[in-house]
Amino acid sequence: MPREPEVSEVFKTLSGAGFILQIDDPRLATYYMMHPELSVADGRRWAAEHVEVINDSLRAIPREKVRFHTCYSIDVGPRIHEMDLKDIVDILLKINAGAYSFEAANPRHEHEYPVFEGVKLPADKILIPGVISHTTNLVEHPELIAERILRFAKIVGRENVIAGADCGFAASALRFNDTHPSVAWLKFAALAEGARLASGELWN
Numbered sequence: 001m002p003r004e005p006e007v008s009e010v011f012k013t014l015s016g017a018g019f020i021l022q023i024d025d026p027r028l029a030t031y032y033m034m035h036p037e038l039s040v041a042d043g044r045r046w047a048a049e050h051v052e053v054i055n056d057s058l059r060a061i062p063r064e065k066v067r068f069h070t071c072y073s074i075d076v077g078p079r080i081h082e083m084d085l086k087d088i089v090d091i092l093l094k095i096n097a098g099a100y101s102f103e104a105a106n107p108r109h110e111h112e113y114p115v116f117e118g119v120k121l122p123a124d125k126i127l128i129p130g131v132i133s134h135t136t137n138l139v140e141h142p143e144l145i146a147e148r149i150l151r152f153a154k155i156v157g158r159e160n161v162i163a164g165a166d167c168g169f170a171a172s173a174l175r176f177n178d179t180h181p182s183v184a185w186l187k188f189a190a191l192a193e194g195a196r197l198a199s200g201e202l203w204n
Helices: 006-018 040-057 110-117 141-154 183-204
Strands: 020-026 066-070 099-102 125-132
Touching: 006 020, 006 040, 110 141, 125 141, 125 183, 141 183
Parallel strands: 020 066, 066 099, 099 125
Antiparallel strands: none
16 A cells, blocks of 8 residues: 655645645634633644644745645634734744735734734745635725735835735635625725735835
């Protein structure tokens, strides 16, 4: 029976073929959410151990070939037990990736962008903040999207920001869409227009 390849071997093969590898990891920030009876310190301890395993899997891949996405799952609910970005950002930035994708548009996390005023973004690393949300069927206005992009660009530099979505619009390809495809496409169109507006202001 042939040996199953290790995760790191699969990652190395994909990277070697010229792909940028995106690690989608809703677990990093949700351990605390799933165990609200624990302390923030407990959540941080678990996350730090989690990052060690991730980095071991990525050990043979140049970090500029890796994007890391963390979120609080696809859940469209109260979301009152989610970990604050300020409590996990330092651990997140220890992941050997060139870019970090995270939730920044939904009402539980949009206020958190000032965290990066006190956290130095490592050289040659990029932020991919969510500027459209998967938790609402409302289509964000392009001017609001541009404002969200500008917030981050003014803190970490315009070259270090890529506009993204908070998360995917369905939990998996095997189940119903959490957001109707027609709405998702409208959101992406708004994202493109908002990015155009922000780029016009940033590069004048």
